[in-house]
Amino acid sequence: xxxxxxxxxxxxxxxxxxxxxxxxxxxxxxxxxxxxxxxxxxxxxxxxxxxxxxxxxxxxxxxxxxxxxxxxxxxxxxxxxxxxxxxxxxxxxxxxxxxxxxxxxxxxxxxxxxxx
Amino acid sequence: xxxxxxxxxxxxxxxxxxxxxxxxxxxxxxxxxxxxxxxxxxxxxxxxxxxxxxxxxxxxxxxxxxxxxxxxxxxxxxxxxxxxxxxxxxxxxxxxxxxxxxxxxxxxxxxx
Numbered sequence: 001x002x003x004x005x006x007x008x009x010x011x012x013x014x015x016x017x018x019x020x021x022x023x024x025x026x027x028x029x030x031x032x033x034x035x036x037x038x039x040x041x042x043x044x045x046x047x048x049x050x051x052x053x054x055x056x057x058x059x060x061x062x063x064x065x066x067x068x069x070x071x072x073x074x075x076x077x078x079x080x081x082x083x084x085x086x087x088x089x090x091x092x093x094x095x096x097x098x099x100x101x102x103x104x105x106x107x108x109x110x111x112x113x114x115x116x
Numbered sequence: 117x118x119x120x121x122x123x124x125x126x127x128x129x130x131x132x133x134x135x136x137x138x139x140x141x142x143x144x145x146x147x148x149x150x151x152x153x154x155x156x157x158x159x160x161x162x163x164x165x166x167x168x169x170x171x172x173x174x175x176x177x178x179x180x181x182x183x184x185x186x187x188x189x190x191x192x193x194x195x196x197x198x199x200x201x202x203x204x205x206x207x208x209x210x211x212x213x214x215x216x217x218x219x220x221x222x223x224x225x226x227x228x
Contacts, residue, residue: 004159033216043204043218091159104150105206105216107159 002027004108006092012114018080021111024073025094033093033105034058034067034077043091046077082115089113118145122205122219129226135192137222139205144186145215146207151179151190154202154221163203164190195226 005024013019025032034046047067048056058065064083069075079086089112093105119142129135137151148167152160164179166172166188171180176193188205202221209215 042220045216093160104162104165105160107152107161109157109159112157 004092004094004106006090006108006111008111009109010112010114012116013082014116015084016081017115018078019082019113021077021079021090021092021113023075023077023092023108025075025092026096026106027073029094029096029106030072031095032069032075033095034075035091035093037089037091037110046090049075079113082113084115087113087115118142118207118215118217120205120207120217120219122222124222125220126223127225129195129224131196131226131228132194135195135199135224135226137190137192137203137205137224139188139219141186141188141207141217144183145209146217147210148208149179149181149188150206150208151177151188152204152206152218153199154204156201160204192224195224197226197228200224200226 007022011019030051032049036044036046046058046065049069052069066078089110091107091110093107095105121140123138150165151163153163154160163177164172164174166179166181169181169183171178178191180189202223204221205219207217
């Protein structure tokens, strides 16, 4: 089975640019998460979808971060406009809630964003 | 929101020695706990999931949970250089996935 796929793996953007990160969850998973990971803050939840419906939008990240789930097998995270403080690794994860593993998260390898 | 204190921040052990990592949660929101490993440039992989007090073993990895003290630990038996990575604990509330919390991570180095 294919795991969670994230593209691009690396992105360099100028301040003020718009960037879009993509995620394909594990086939059949109904829960999808976007996290931001930095050394200082650790993992911070950006968005959480269940069956394509937005359940959590990460509070402090609302203004410039927008996650969408257009269908059950594809999600995007748009950052507009980017700022240098957005430099981080963005992780996507999906879950088989109700499955044998009782909601275990499966993570992609992340998209490393550098904003100059 | 529930907070997680993970320790130590970094740890160096010799190959074959036991490595022990700890997490303490600020309250009892989480019902289920997992330990994750993250190699450099990779995503998180689940090592051990533990849902009740006591211990749970998965190969060389053993997790201990004590709900009364809000404490979960991970012990790595006979660590190898390939185990060098960042280890994170995670807590989940069965009532809502939006209450997932993670520790800051422990950077483990295993030296030959």
